[in-house]
Amino acid sequence: MPEFVTEHRLNILLALILLGGPLVAHFADEPFLVTLATRATILALAGVGLNIALGLGGLVSFGHAAFFGVGGYAVGILASHHQTYEPLMTSPFVINGTNQMLVLWLVAVLVSGLAALVIGALSLRTSGVYFIMITLAFAQMIYYFAISWPAYGGEDGLSIYVRNAFPGLNTLRPLDFFLLCYAVLIVVLLAQWKMTGARFGMALQAVRQNEGRVAALGLSPYRIKLAAFVISGMVTGLAGALYADLNRFVSPTMMSWHLSGEIMVFIILGGVARLFGPVVGACLFVLFEHAFGSVTEHWQFFLGAALLAVVLFARGGFIGLVAGRVRHD
Amino acid sequence: MTEPVLELSGLSKSFGALKVTDAVDLDLRPGEIHALIGPNGAGKSSLIKLVAGELAADAGSIRFDGREISDLDQIERARLGLTRTFQVSSLIPEFSARGNVMFAAQARRKSIFGFFRQVSRDRELIDEAMEALDRVGLSGRAAVRVSELSHGEKRLLEIAMALAMRPRIFLMDEPMAGLGQEGSAKLIGFLDKLRTQAPILLIEHDMDAVFQLADRISVLVSGKIIARGTADEIRNHPEVRTAYLGEDAA
Known part of the structure; x- marks a missing residue:
């Protein structure tokens, strides 16, 4: 690969494309395309979350839709209480609903982090195929719990009638909401980039490559993996919170295993452990869905073919194909 | 005695x-x-x-x-x-030689939760790693990925990591x-x-x-x-x- 195509420059280019596309669409008066880009951005964020566990830590979680859904429901539930003016609970203290995104995000992140702590603490006692299966099992448990919980819509889901508010923005305008989601994605990517090169990132990558060595050096692989899993769940939960506001609707499908699989597909298409891997993957996914979805309902056939091609011929995904192997100092 | x-x-x-x-x-x-x-x-x-x-x-x-x-x-x-070295070299393959020893120096500090400060600018860890590499004669190979080191160099890197554990x-x-x-x-x-x-x-x-x-x-x-x-x-x-x-x- 030529030297000038460094991953860093490629990432900046990709970030600009993701910003420029919707801006052009906005001025061309195509709000639907702006919303489509918003969907891609939010799904990318969900993938960024999983990439921390799967890419950096080698933790193949097949249950990340659970955190996506938990984040979404946190928003849906609080917003529904805000709409009805009924407090969420009254004793021992009163908790009211809210329509402020900043509060909703914080709650979504905390609740999904807590879910990840519990699920991770139990699942990380296993590894390999067992870990994949147990994370799937936990996600399915939460999925069926949501279906059978009539207070918040059960199988029918829960509507948010007016998109929640963010200071200084009109979130109902597609471009405003896109820019908000885009800013969140970029901030999280910057934080992940810093984290990867800091001590925690080193420990996590070392655990992925040689767990026994890390233990022999006196660091606990379990604690490192659990911390990564919680951070990962929080980021995916935040994506779920944004997704709830995008659709103004949450339902158990947000937690289905299909979605867990799709998030994993983003990462594989874009490049495992690469910073912008899930961003590229999610954009490709949404583009496929949009381009082929209007032609045939079997658009996933083409997605499957693309996935197969990546796995067989381009193991580093899109980023690996363009920017080459991962470099470490 | x-x-x-x-x-x-x-x-x-x-x-x-x-x-x-x-x-x-x-x-x-x-x-x-x-x-x-x-x-x-x-x-x-x-x-x-x-x-x-x-x-x-x-x-x-x-x-x-x-x-x-x-x-x-x-x-x-x-x-x-109690620090051990392994009969079959047990290293972090994608890290450089220096990265491995820096990680050992980090482990000695029992430090996991650093999220912002970049280890590539962490003078303490770098200096300690370079000192350990120097003692086993590997300082010239500090930037080389472990997977590209020779067998003998990997053996010495094992020792350098142990040294960094003090x-x-x-x-x-x-x-x-x-x-x-x-x-x-x-x-x-x-x-x-x-x-x-x-x-x-x-x-x-x-x-x-x-x-x-x-x-x-x-x-x-x-x-x-x-x-x-x-x-x-x-x-x-x-x-x-x-x-x-x-x-x-x-």
Whole structure:
């Protein structure tokens, strides 16, 4: 690969494309395309979350839709209480609903982090195929719990009638909401980039490559993996919170295993452990869905073919194909 | 006589009917190299694993600094300052040589939760890593990925990582394996000086190295210590000659 195509420059280019596309669409008066880009951005964020566990830590979680859904429901539930003016609970203290995104995000992140702590603490006692299966099992448990919980819509889901508010923005305008989601994605990517090169990132990558060595050096692989899993769940939960506001609707499908699989597909298409891997993957996914979805309902056939091609011929995904192997100092 | 840093007594371990460690008594005193020799399958590596905490003993005690540590796991023992090197190099393959030693220096600080400060600008870790690499003669290869290092370089990197841990005792499992004559000679010179920093429990197949380095030698056969003494005593020990050295002398 030529030297000038460094991953860093490629990432900046990709970030600009993701910003420029919707801006052009906005001025061309195509709000639907702006919303489509918003969907891609939010799904990318969900993938960024999983990439921390799967890419950096080698933790193949097949249950990340659970955190996506938990984040979404946190928003849906609080917003529904805000709409009805009924407090969420009254004793021992009163908790009211809210329509402020900043509060909703914080709650979504905390609740999904807590879910990840519990699920991770139990699942990380296993590894390999067992870990994949147990994370799937936990996600399915939460999925069926949501279906059978009539207070918040059960199988029918829960509507948010007016998109929640963010200071200084009109979130109902597609471009405003896109820019908000885009800013969140970029901030999280910057934080992940810093984290990867800091001590925690080193420990996590070392655990992925040689767990026994890390233990022999006196660091606990379990604690490192659990911390990564919680951070990962929080980021995916935040994506779920944004997704709830995008659709103004949450339902158990947000937690289905299909979605867990799709998030994993983003990462594989874009490049495992690469910073912008899930961003590229999610954009490709949404583009496929949009381009082929209007032609045939079997658009996933083409997605499957693309996935197969990546796995067989381009193991580093899109980023690996363009920017080459991962470099470490 | 100084108190031993490490003291094993009656240490036993079986896998089914196979006794890999059979009532072993052994100690390691400050400033010494205590070599453990024995034929293949004698249970030398298993003994190191028992001491490091990778295997749990069935019976017996392990005292470190006068404290019973049998109930501590591998991670806790490493934190107390028992640092081992591996018979088959166990490194972080995608990190550079320097990255591996920096990670060991980070581990010594028990530091996991750093999220912002970049290790590539962490002078403390870099300086410590470069110093350790320099001591084993690898500073010229600091930026090379482990997967691109030669076998001998990986062996030295193992030692450098152990140095960066600044341990109380070294547990070294065949550090010379595959080093070649020149490499072994250099490493012998290095370990000779290292014993003053921390005592070394050394498993080694290279008899020249053992006889040059060891203050004391214990001979392990079928999980049992059959002889113990200085290099000269072991060299002339009749049982040892038949059980072990005999094969090599032929």
